[in-house]
Amino acid sequence: MIILSIESSCDETSVAIVKEREVLSNIVATQIAEHRIYGGVVPEIASRRHTEAISAVCDEAIKTAGITYEDIDAIAVTFAPGLIGALLVGVNFAKGLALSLGVPLIPVHHLRSHIAANYIDHLDLKPPFLCLLVSGGNTVIAEVTDYTSFKIIGQTTDDAAGECFDKTARCMGLEYPGGVTLDKIATKSDFVKYPLPTPKTVGEYDFSFSGLKTAVINLVHNKSQKGEEIDVPVLSATVRERVCDILIKKTLKAAEDLGYKKIVLAGGVSANSELRSRMENECKENGLELYFPPLKYCGDNAAMVGVQGYYEYLSGNISDSSLNALATLDINYR
Numbered sequence: 001m002i003i004l005s006i007e008s009s010c011d012e013t014s015v016a017i018v019k020e021r022e023v024l025s026n027i028v029a030t031q032i033a034e035h036r037i038y039g040g041v042v043p044e045i046a047s048r049r050h051t052e053a054i055s056a057v058c059d060e061a062i063k064t065a066g067i068t069y070e071d072i073d074a075i076a077v078t079f080a081p082g083l084i085g086a087l088l089v090g091v092n093f094a095k096g097l098a099l100s101l102g103v104p105l106i107p108v109h110h111l112r113s114h115i116a117a118n119y120i121d122h123l124d125l126k127p128p129f130l131c132l133l134v135s136g137g138n139t140v141i142a143e144v145t146d147y148t149s150f151k152i153i154g155q156t157t158d159d160a161a162g163e164c165f166d167k168t169a170r171c172m173g174l175e176y177p178g179g180v181t182l183d184k185i186a187t188k189s190d191f192v193k194y195p196l197p198t199p200k201t202v203g204e205y206d207f208s209f210s211g212l213k214t215a216v217i218n219l220v221h222n223k224s225q226k227g228e229e230i231d232v233p234v235l236s237a238t239v240r241e242r243v244c245d246i247l248i249k250k251t252l253k254a255a256e257d258l259g260y261k262k263i264v265l266a267g268g269v270s271a272n273s274e275l276r277s278r279m280e281n282e283c284k285e286n287g288l289e290l291y292f293p294p295l296k297y298c299g300d301n302a303a304m305v306g307v308q309g310y311y312e313y314l315s316g317n318i319s320d321s322s323l324n325a326l327a328t329l330d331i332n333y334r
């Protein structure tokens with residue numbers, strides 16, 4: 001089955017051609033350079049750029065895969081959650097394409113597709129497993145009981161881990177996207193020295209990152225008011241270590257309590273070098289299997305949408321042309 005998949009939930013316009021778990025093409029047009037001057041994604045600009053890019057990105061995906069539009073069996077599209085104006089571009093393009101080709105339209109939840117990014121290169125991976133899903137807008141520990149069945153056992157009560165990285169990076173003057181830059185700069189420091197709080201949560205597997213984010217912002221402002229310099233690599237390493245401590249500790253505790261032997265990382269923050277390497281070591285020591293996506297599938301891309309779309313199709317999740325985009329939606333929607 002050949003699926004053409006579309007992703008436009010934030011600042012990447014992406015179209016892919018997938019055959020079950022195999023990626024025939026995956027074209028990503030990123031808007032990062034344009035949003036960089038504002039220090040974050042400007043939703044209105046994102047929607048306009050998706051509109052301008054989507055037809056050409058789609059043609060390129062078809063061409064790169066070496067197929068024609070007549071070869072496509074279904075269209076999959078990210079419909080929720082995300083920036084509403086950005087999502088609408090992909091959803092309406094997908095509806096038009098499905099209608100004109102006379103093929104099924106498959107709605108795909110953005111977070112489900114981040115998890116599915118792992119299925120592309122890890123052909124042995126199948127549910128059930130425990131997933132730490134860390135992105136710019138979400139931090140979740142979920143039991144993935146089947147390809148389209150999820151149980152959230154912990155989540156952030158305020159900011160996502162990616163938000164904490166992005167905003168602390170911005171206050172240190174690091175380039176957008178902050179999480180990526182902070183990860184690179186932190187690697188230049190081999191010790192951590194700034195005192196930062198350890199957040200507390202009521203739920204054992206829940207997260208809280210806003211206090212940590214505020215503590216870093218206050219520290220930077222305080223130093224600057226006193227005319228003192230911040231050691232940016234050292235503070236970056238301190239933030240990275242603290243965030244990773246929290247993510248790793250809670251995930252391993254959940255795996256132990258619930259008896260999971262297989263752990264999967266997903267979402268943009270799963271590209272973090274310390275998170276990947278420390279998780280690898282911890283899992284090895286504890287006899288756990290660890291999976292994470294290759295770097296090219298950690299950020300937003302349509303390949304993961306197509307792969308999840310395949311499993312949604314198998315479970316009968318097909319939409320008609322009344323499909324609408326949604327800014328928020330639970331991962332376990334029905």
Ligand code: KG4
Pocket residue numbers: 010114134135136137138161162163165166177178179180183267268269270271272273298299300
């Ligand atoms: O999953 P994603 O591409 O978009 C959302 O769906 O949110 O995640 C984007 C987030 C941003 O916060 C970005 O700074 C963060 O992932 N990120 C990283 C790294 N690469 C991307 N955070 C820490 N270290 C990285 N290497």
